[in-house]
Amino acid sequence: MISYTFIQVLISGVLLGGIYALISIGLTLIFGVIKVINFAHGEFLMLAMYFAYWMWHYWGVDPYASVIVLAALLFLIGAATQRGIIQPLLRSPASMQIFATVGLSVTLQNVALFLWKADYRTIQTAYQASKITIGELAIGYPRLVAFVGATAMTIIIFWFLKNTFTGRAIRAIAQDRMAAMLVGVNQKRMYMLAFGLGSACVGVAGGLLMPIYYVFPTVGTYFSLTAFVVVVLGGMGDIRGAWIGGIIIGLVEAISGFYVPALKEAVYFAIFILILLFRPSGILGLGRGFEEVAQE
Amino acid sequence: MRRNVLEVKDLTRRFGGLVAVDGVSFQIAEGELMGLIGPNGAGKTTIFNLISGHLLPTSGSIRFLDMDITHLKPPAARCLAGIGRTFQIVKPFGGLTVWDNVTIGALARHPDMGEARERARQMLEFVGLWGYKEVAARSLTLPGRKRLEMARAMATEPKLLLLDEVMAGLTPTEISEVLPMIRRFAEEFNVAIIVVEHVMAAVMRLCEWIVVIHHGKKISEGTPKEVTKDPKVIEAYLGEEAFIA
Amino acid sequence: MKRWVWSLFILALLSALPLVVETQFYLHIFILTFLYASFANSWNLIGGYAGQLSLGHAAFFGIGAYACAIGSVKFGISPFIGLAIGVIIAVLVSAAIGYPCFRLRGPFYTLSTIAFAEVVRLLTLYWRDLTEGAVGILIPFKPGVANLIFSGKVPYYYIGLAMMALSTFLCYHVERSRFGYYLVAVREDEDAAEACGIRSARYKLYAAMISAAIAAVCGVFYVQYMLFIDPEGVFNLNVSIQAALMTIIGGAGTWLGPVVGAALLIPLGEFLRGWLGGAARGLHMAFYGIVLIVVVMVIPQGIVVTVKNLLKTKATRKVEEERR
Incomplete structure (x- = not known):
């Protein structure tokens, strides 16, 4: 009964979901550790995509090859944002931190608009149209690479947080800022590291996206809104949840895009509200950011 | 005969696998001053949160002025019913x-x-x-x-006031100013007051009745004199701080 | 008492202004300032007093504007009825978004509003039969009170001024009322507010609903003044951010803040836009972004409170010096 077309839709959904997952993991990592939502996360992705574009444009660097440079670059941007903007505001109300990142988002978006104009830019690669066919199914090569790359980065982040001393220190400070500082965890450095890592995720995502997408100054808005839904679905601050959430939203997008293309964002929003109503702690129930639910 | 303001029965609250409050029962009457004591992490603040509605119990019941408020939500409704509280970490x-x-x-x-x-x-x-x-x-x-x-x-x-460590961190002079204030408040307004306190000397001077909590369970209850002589209480506090003097 | 005298004086001054100023461009800037000050007032109720940041206030603004435009152009309904419909829809929608979020702690309301505004924008683009999609709706110029359309800027000037005065007075009143105290208590500490008998979820919801209603009225004024509306113009994230920005610069949670913020930013923005020209697209919003970061980091309380504190310390210093 299930047609090949439908399986094709599911596959493309999962592949797309991998990228969403990576972007969202970056966002949720930052929130989980520093308790700040980086509203400029999408603009960081936009920067990464432009960097990938210019590197290809001027030096002919393949975007896949630029991924490591992009990760490093975005790590630095993220760490600098933490040190320069968020750190001085740590004791301020959460609203001030939100506004600072919103301000950053507006600034980056409009500076990009000023510098690079509103044009949509794409790159051409030899492998752009190549496909892997299994029976009647065809999988675009760049999409597959994007999924594999995103998953690899996700695994690296997981491994890092779980098995390295620094990773564990980050998790410790995420759980209890005061206690971790008392046992000698360097809060400033760990926060910079966490913000940097979260931003490096969109660095990687930017490089992986460039061969299948186009870049323009407001491209980040679309991806960051998707990431918000994913992060809430996965449970705020829950990395595993964000990965699962990313895949789910990828599938939802593919399926709703197949049946009601123009309304897929409305479908996201409906999901978003439903999660808030019925399971605000996310799929795995490990989300943070709200304490005991005080309801009427 | 003074009328009961609060009756707590078999109150239990779990956090995942941890049982923070385990089958605790007690009651308090109008104008009465009760101390809720126990070593660190015994579950005292959790009991306050359950009474004030900032947490809901896993099982057990809370009656306040002949009204079942076990599941009354939100916390504001309990304040309006007549339960006032302070916070251990001041807010x-x-x-x-x-x-x-x-x-x-x-x-x-x-x-x-x-x-x-x-x-x-x-x-x-x-x-x-x-x-x-x-x-x-x-x-x-x-x-x-x-x-x-x-x-x-x-x-x-309030008809019932929950004071969570209002004397912690105060100097002895400041404590001796606060004590009569609390007592006067109970007398003048006929309010039942439960104090959670680490400053033992103050609790003993202030309260007529003491409930001792340890690992979420009530281990003893009585007048200050009775409680301080209870071997179970002494054991619970042993190795923590020797401040029952 | 002094505050009353000053307010009336400024109001009288502003009322007399069109008698002197005849340059259309200046009147236009005043009208925009009144509009945005009212819009920022609406944001201040939920974002300033109640501390629940909305980054999607453009949605309520746009709902009001579109309800009125669609009503009059497509169905021939009087803009006054369109206004009522717009306000009702905006209030219902804001309640529907607020209800699930306000029971929770954390940034859920902010995320919901930003996502909602985007969804409304896309729906407007999609629902072409009703909204004309990206093309936008042009309101035919038929002046008359019944159509809420006027030739010349002066009537808009007075309506805008009245709107600003009323919404500011509302905020002033709220600040001194039980309702306002409750909102501020919830903003400062929700647990403590609940312990004081304040049903926090309910009061946040009330604030969001009132705020949405005022935003919708502003939207109606916008469309009746511009006589044109398109999704990019009203549902843009920048519109939402401007409302927040003006309030914060002036002073969130103060009745005067949004007005001060709008009076600074709107003229500045218009002159910047004129001065930079079309070549520098994006620059004036980039400037807003930087201003937002700087204000948050340097004077997070906003101009009104900062100036007040400066005056106060100056006064106390004077007193101290006299004592010596």
């Missing part, structure tokens, strides 16, 4: 003045702004903070903030 409305802070408490009973401000003034005089009325709450010292919390809770005109 003043930091950006507002001292007077505004207490006015917000008083508004619970006096919807009229003028009346509420007048009521707040009385409470501030009661706790000795009237001189600081225009100061921002966040710039008060810790003892000041603890008094502010008390004044705000008292301004909601």
Whole structure:
């Protein structure tokens, strides 16, 4: 009964979901550790995509090859944002931190608009149209690479947080800022590291996206809104949840895009509200950011 | 015979695998002063949160003035029913003045702004903070903030007042000022007061009845004299701090 | 008392202004300032007093504007009825978004509003039969009180001024009322507010609903003044951010803040836009972004409170010096 077309839709959904997952993991990592939502996360992705574009444009660097440079670059941007903007505001109300990142988002978006104009830019690669066919199914090569790359980065982040001393220190400070500082965890450095890592995720995502997408100054808005839904679905601050959430939203997008293309964002929003109503702690129930639910 | 204000029966609260409060029962009557003591992490603050509605119990029941409030939501409804509380980690409305802070408490009973401000003034005089009325709450010292919390809770005109470590971090002189204040409040307004306190000497002087909690369970109950002689209590505190003097 | 005298004086001054100023461009800037000050007032209720940041206030603004435009152009309904419909829809929608979020702690409301505004924008683009999609709706110029359309800028000037004065007075009143105290208590500490008998979820919801209603009225004024509306113009994230920005610059949670913020930013923005020209697209919003970061980091309380504190310390210093 299930047609090949439908399986094709599911596959493309999962592949797309991998990228969403990576972007969202970056966002949720930052929130989980520093308790700040980086509203400029999408603009960081936009920067990464432009960097990938210019590197290809001027030096002919393949975007896949630029991924490591992009990760490093975005790590630095993220760490600098933490040190320069968020750190001085740590004791301020959460609203001030939100506004600072919103301000950053507006600034980056409009500076990009000023510098690079509103044009949509794409790159051409030899492998752009190549496909892997299994029976009647065809999988675009760049999409597959994007999924594999995103998953690899996700695994690296997981491994890092779980098995390295620094990773564990980050998790410790995420759980209890005061206690971790008392046992000698360097809060400033760990926060910079966490913000940097979260931003490096969109660095990687930017490089992986460039061969299948186009870049323009407001491209980040679309991806960051998707990431918000994913992060809430996965449970705020829950990395595993964000990965699962990313895949789910990828599938939802593919399926709703197949049946009601123009309304897929409305479908996201409906999901978003439903999660808030019925399971605000996310799929795995490990989300943070709200304490005991005080309801009427 | 004094009427019972609060009856707690078999109160239990789990956090995942941890049983923070385990089958605790006690009661308190009008105008009575009760101490809730126990070593660190015994579950005292959790009991307060369950009574004030900031947490809901896993099982057991809470009766307040012949009303079953076990599942009454939100916490505000319990304040309006007549339960006032302070927080162990003080929660003043930091950006507002001292007077505004207490006015917000008083508004619970006096919807009229003028009346509420007048009521707040009385409470501030009661706790000795009237001189600081225009100061921002966040710039008060810790003892000041603890008094502010008390004044705000008292301004909601409770029948039951839960005081969570209002004397922690105070000097002996400051404690000797606060003690008669609490006693006077219980007497003048016929309020039942439960205090959670680490300063043992103060609790013993203040309270008529003591309930001892250890690992979430009630291990002893009685007058201060009886409790301090209870071997189970001594054992629970042994190795923690030797302050039952 | 002094505050009253000053307010009336400024109001009288502003009322007399069109008698002197005849340059259309200046009147236009005043009208925009009144509009945005009212819009920022609406944001201030939920974002300033109640501390629940909305980054999607453009949605409520746009709902009001579109309800009125669609009503009059497509169905021939009087803009006054369109206004009522717009306000009702905006209030219902804001309640539907607020209800699930306000029971929770954390940044859920902010995320919901930003997502909602985007969804409304896309729906407007999609629902072409009703909204004309990206093309936008042009309101035919038929002046008359019944159509709420006027020739010349002066009537808009007075309606805008009245709107600003009323919404500012509302905020002034709220600040001194039980309702306002409750909102501020919830903003400062929700646990403590609940312990004071304040049903926090309910009061946040009330604030969001009132705020949405005012935003919708602003939207109606916008469309009746511009006589044109398109999704990019009203549902853009920048519109939402401007409302927040003006309030914060002036002073969030103060009745005067949004007005001061709008009076600074709107003229500045218009002159910047004129001065930079079309070549520098994006620059004036980039400037807003930087201003937002700087204000948050340097004077997070906004101009009104900062100036007040400066005056106060100056006054106390004077007193101290006299004592010596």
